[in-house]
Amino acid sequence: MAKLLSKRNGLIFVLVVALIMPFIVPNDYILHVLALVCIWSISVYGINIFTGYTGNLSLAHIGFFAIGAYTLGLLTVKAGWNFWLAFLAAGVLSIILGFLVGLISLRTNGHFFAIYTMCVGYIIYLIIDKWDSLTGGVRGLIGIPGPASIGPITFESLTSQYYLLLFFLILTIFITKRIVHSLLGRTFIAIRNSEELAQTIGISTKKNQLLAFVISCFFAAIAGALYASFVRFIGPEIGGIFLGFEMLIYLVIGGLGTLSGPIIGTLLIVFLTQSLQFMQEYKMLLFGPILLIIVIFYPNGIVGAIEGIKRKTRQKRKKSGPNKGYSGIEEVS
Amino acid sequence: MALKVENLSKTFGGLQAVNQVDLEVKKGDIHAVIGPNGAGKSTFFNLISGFHPPTSGKITFNDHDITKMPPNKIAKLGIARTFQTTNLFEDATVLDNVIIGNRLRTKSGLWDAIFRTKREKREEKESLEKAYEALDFVELTELANEPIANISQEQKKRVAFALALATDPELVLLDEPAAGVNPDETEGISALIQKMADSGLTVCLIEHKMSMIMSLADRIMVLNQGKRIAEGTPDEIKNNPVVIEAYLGSDEDESAEVTNL
Ligand SMILES: Nc1ncnc2c1ncn2[C@@H]1O[C@H](COP(=O)(O)OP(=O)(O)OP(=O)(O)O)[C@@H](O)[C@H]1O
Ligand SMILES: [Mg+2]
Numbered sequence: 001m002a003k004l005l006s007k008r009n010g011l012i013f014v015l016v017v018a019l020i021m022p023f024i025v026p027n028d029y030i031l032h033v034l035a036l037v038c039i040w041s042i043s044v045y046g047i048n049i050f051t052g053y054t055g056n057l058s059l060a061h062i063g064f065f066a067i068g069a070y071t072l073g074l075l076t077v078k079a080g081w082n083f084w085l086a087f088l089a090a091g092v093l094s095i096i097l098g099f100l101v102g103l104i105s106l107r108t109n110g111h112f113f114a115i116y117t118m119c120v121g122y123i124i125y126l127i128i129d130k131w132d133s134l135t136g137g138v139r140g141l142i143g144i145p146g147p148a149s150i151g152p153i154t155f156e157s158l159t160s161q162y163y164l165l166l167f168f169l170i171l172t173i174f175i176t177k178r179i180v181h182s183l184l185g186r187t188f189i190a191i192r193n194s195e196e197l198a199q200t201i202g203i204s205t206k207k208n209q210l211l212a213f214v215i216s217c218f219f220a221a222i223a224g225a226l227y228a229s230f231v232r233f234i235g236p237e238i239g240g241i242f243l244g245f246e247m248l249i250y251l252v253i254g255g256l257g258t259l260s261g262p263i264i265g266t267l268l269i270v271f272l273t274q275s276l277q278f279m280q281e282y283k284m285l286l287f288g289p290i291l292l293i294i295v296i297f298y299p300n301g302i303v304g305a306i307e308g309i310k311r312k313t314r315q316k317r318k319k320s321g322p323n324k325g326y327s328g329i330e331e332v333s
Numbered sequence: 334m335a336l337k338v339e340n341l342s343k344t345f346g347g348l349q350a351v352n353q354v355d356l357e358v359k360k361g362d363i364h365a366v367i368g369p370n371g372a373g374k375s376t377f378f379n380l381i382s383g384f385h386p387p388t389s390g391k392i393t394f395n396d397h398d399i400t401k402m403p404p405n406k407i408a409k410l411g412i413a414r415t416f417q418t419t420n421l422f423e424d425a426t427v428l429d430n431v432i433i434g435n436r437l438r439t440k441s442g443l444w445d446a447i448f449r450t451k452r453e454k455r456e457e458k459e460s461l462e463k464a465y466e467a468l469d470f471v472e473l474t475e476l477a478n479e480p481i482a483n484i485s486q487e488q489k490k491r492v493a494f495a496l497a498l499a500t501d502p503e504l505v506l507l508d509e510p511a512a513g514v515n516p517d518e519t520e521g522i523s524a525l526i527q528k529m530a531d532s533g534l535t536v537c538l539i540e541h542k543m544s545m546i547m548s549l550a551d552r553i554m555v556l557n558q559g560k561r562i563a564e565g566t567p568d569e570i571k572n573n574p575v576v577i578e579a580y581l582g583s584d585e586d587e588s589a590e591v592t593n594l
Binding site for chain 1: 382384403404405406408409413414416420421422425429432433434436437439441442443445446447448449453456457460480483496497499500
């Protein structure tokens, strides 16, 4: 019980810190970066639901980020739609396209799936880059409006936009938590563990992978739409494989298949990158080895490593005195 | 008949892994499948459980034609299996590994997960109860919260049984359940298989440990190079010259050797 309380307190503490951030940061620039962290994190949570929990690597994710961004951008700029309607449309479109792409690409397995989705991602990038008359091509799309006000709440100031993005991030984490700790989440994890075994116990692996894939595309598109409305300018590079790999790195370093990994990884790497700005391209010389070490020694990232240590100490304690807890399903929540 | 296999064949490339095999398994029986390495025993199970589509032949389970069904549908009809090598989730606890066994009897989806609906809560509770029931059956309740990585090989076999039982099956296919466990523990596994049959389950069992087979099985089928070369009670099989030949060559001391395989 005491442990539960302390965990809850920890969460409240983090939440309070996030909420008072606008008042304690020394300058707007840091708040701007924090807002971006919220956006990237939402997208990384999306990768996590699919790659982290069901265990397939999709490289089309960044394509859906771009689809979300361009749907919002084009509908508001060129079609003059209401912001929130366009935002909704970005989400709906990602579900439809995610379903279709998933339906076809999940016919392949393992490496082939990764390669196939990389091609899909690249095609999305090419369409954005080459379809000049619609997307503006390499010149990009400018003049995207910020989030429209909801009743009395406006999103003109940086602070209010930060809160809006934080709200979406918290919603994303909440939904992820609910999914992970449900029977559906257990199903995803069972598939990651062994597709063969999952099928034997009556799980339709393709159906569940498809669902996870669509959820992941949805988060990507929402993040993309938020990105477009925050930065107000988008170009084809937001659908590029480099940004895609960067997000994957956030997840791997934070912890694949963990609840707090995406936010921890993103926060850490984004700020590390910012503080190493002076190193320019050479910062990759530092990141490369760090990434290698983590992948080799801590395949579940920072969060996985911490959980491993906690598990070991708990077991040591258990050996010194029997633990009579009937934890059951609560154990994983 | 719980399970009826007619004229079942499977070819891999040019290899006849299973060759026109017939088999009828009576409800509540323990039916063993034996044969030398590479005889096609595991392939035979893979065909019944839907992992490989048969090249030809027909499989009927409780009057359902399951010949072309995918594995998850076959599991729902009540056929569970364990694998020759256990593939449990090492990082998770024994209980977490077994809870998911009840998933095929639940309906909660994304909506239920996000809003934690009544159905989700009820089905989680049912799954937990089912898992404890299964763990009770295999006598592992004590280890429910132990990570798989910490338990013995024999205990892992029991967890695999519990997972199979949690799917609420009528027929269980056990592929070498006693492989890699010591002789004392083998007796425990035998007792457990007997207990499964006594509780009304039909059991199909692949095993190399002959004494175990001879004491457990109601009937035995012998496969050799994909072909069924004999089928009958343990006594009939023990004294069947074709079987002895396939296993040992004809110049050996017959029955004594067969019992030691
Ligand atoms: N997926 C597959 N693709 C190609 N060949 C296969 C496949 N599965 C099995 N075989 C071949 O089919 C034959 C029968 O294999 P099977 O695994 O069924 O034998 P077994 O009787 O279970 O043997 P063991 O006692 O060693 O487990 C072997 O020659 C094997 O190499
Ligand atoms: Mg085998």
